[in-house]
Amino acid sequence: MPVIVQKFGGTSVADLDRIRNVARKVKREVDRGNQVAVVVSAMSGVTDQLVNMTRQLSGLSTPSALEEYDTIVSSGEQVTAGLLALALNEMGIPARSWLGWQLPLVSDAAHGKARIHDIKSDAIMESLNEGNVAVVAGFQGVDEHGRISTLGRGGSDTSAVALAAALKAQRCDIYTDVDGIYTCDPRIVTKAHKLHRVAYEEILEMASQGAKVLQTRSVEMAMNHGVRVQVLSSFSDAEGTLLVDEEEVVERKRITGIAYSRDEARITLTSVANIPGVSAEIFGPLADANINVDMIVQNVSEGGAETDVTFTVPRGDLKNALAVVEKSRDKIKYKSLNSDDSVAKVSVIGVGMRSHVGIAQEMFKTLADKGINILVISTSEIKISVLIAEEYTELALRALHTAYGLDTE
Numbered sequence: 001m002p003v004i005v006q007k008f009g010g011t012s013v014a015d016l017d018r019i020r021n022v023a024r025k026v027k028r029e030v031d032r033g034n035q036v037a038v039v040v041s042a043m044s045g046v047t048d049q050l051v052n053m054t055r056q057l058s059g060l061s062t063p064s065a066l067e068e069y070d071t072i073v074s075s076g077e078q079v080t081a082g083l084l085a086l087a088l089n090e091m092g093i094p095a096r097s098w099l100g101w102q103l104p105l106v107s108d109a110a111h112g113k114a115r116i117h118d119i120k121s122d123a124i125m126e127s128l129n130e131g132n133v134a135v136v137a138g139f140q141g142v143d144e145h146g147r148i149s150t151l152g153r154g155g156s157d158t159s160a161v162a163l164a165a166a167l168k169a170q171r172c173d174i175y176t177d178v179d180g181i182y183t184c185d186p187r188i189v190t191k192a193h194k195l196h197r198v199a200y201e202e203i204l205e206m207a208s209q210g211a212k213v214l215q216t217r218s219v220e221m222a223m224n225h226g227v228r229v230q231v232l233s234s235f236s237d238a239e240g241t242l243l244v245d246e247e248e249v250v251e252r253k254r255i256t257g258i259a260y261s262r263d264e265a266r267i268t269l270t271s272v273a274n275i276p277g278v279s280a281e282i283f284g285p286l287a288d289a290n291i292n293v294d295m296i297v298q299n300v301s302e303g304g305a306e307t308d309v310t311f312t313v314p315r316g317d318l319k320n321a322l323a324v325v326e327k328s329r330d331k332i333k334y335k336s337l338n339s340d341d342s343v344a345k346v347s348v349i350g351v352g353m354r355s356h357v358g359i360a361q362e363m364f365k366t367l368a369d370k371g372i373n374i375l376v377i378s379t380s381e382i383k384i385s386v387l388i389a390e391e392y393t394e395l396a397l398r399a400l401h402t403a404y405g406l407d408t409e
């Protein structure tokens, strides 16, 4: 019998009516003759509430605090897994809930953002073979010491794709509150249109540049294991978006999608000595402090003796990053240190970039025409990102969407 994995996000399980609606979607796959494993998120808002409570009590600066963080914030998924299993039973469908540790889904011990090492599928497969639906709590696992772990915000997507790989599922259907992957976040750009197919590489870039419709790691996992992933709505029967290899995308524009991230902060060091080793002095300690530096730009002064260095870090890490840089002041010898946490990153993405020229120029001109100043630029083979003042995010997204011909008529 084919195995299908279905994943339902927070808004899809936000109340009991919606959980019953999910149960009907599960029943439909069972009635089609499939073995079904369902992965659920916490009810919408619950994880945020749990995170807030945790943060009120602790700065989460020690490993043991992070272990407790995971114990707390993973609990939302336990509730929805139980509720959905009950709802299915009430509809006459045998089902049982599975927590991360019961599978087990084994992860490393990087609490708060753990990576999956292995999913033991024997027990869940046995239960599926006995005719049960498996309702799995997403987002959570267990480390090798038996402590509960979580997979980073949005991690249920990754639980689902990993489970699909472990169960050799025919499909992994990600049900959410939009009916597919759009050219840009449809809540901001109302003229965004649905992509029927999107290449793994493109959605990987979109996700890592902020499009939270899929967690980045879930896309990596789907690519690496060849999992057939579909994104679709829990509230309609509209056709969704299929993740495919690049060759399978038929219609190709210069740009496939536009993503944005408000989770950014800028740091600038002025008048740093322009000598070998200085970048290592700045970025080495940041890496040691586990702070992920993203965009970097350096402007050398006229005589070449000094340079300004600007870079970005996740907004939540700004305070820590500043403290780390200040600690190395004697070695780096910068004149001043300043920062800004009201910046946003806007990225245009598409494999079409490989064969078209002038895409960056068009981005810069479009933003200039709207009077939007570019603070930092970074590029990769299929992506161009710019850092701008946060207040212009929506204006920039809409202007770029129009400029690249992505608007729906």
Ligand code: ADP
Pocket: 008, 009, 010, 011, 012, 041, 154, 175, 176, 177, 178, 180, 181, 182, 183, 184, 185, 186, 187, 210, 211, 212, 213, 214, 257
């Ligand atoms: P879930 O709770 O189901 O996991 P999320 O809120 O994590 O749902 O992700 C779905 C949201 O992603 C949508 O509501 C939408 O606002 C946002 N989103 C951002 N970029 C895109 C995009 N390119 N296409 C579709 N949705 C997007």
Ligand code: ASP
Pocket: 009, 010, 041, 042, 047, 048, 076, 138, 139, 152, 153, 154, 155, 156, 157
């Ligand atoms: N409930 C978790 C979160 O809000 C995991 C998820 O929804 O994917 O991040």
Ligand code: MG
Pocket: 009, 154, 157, 212, 213, 214, 215
């Ligand atoms: Mg999500």
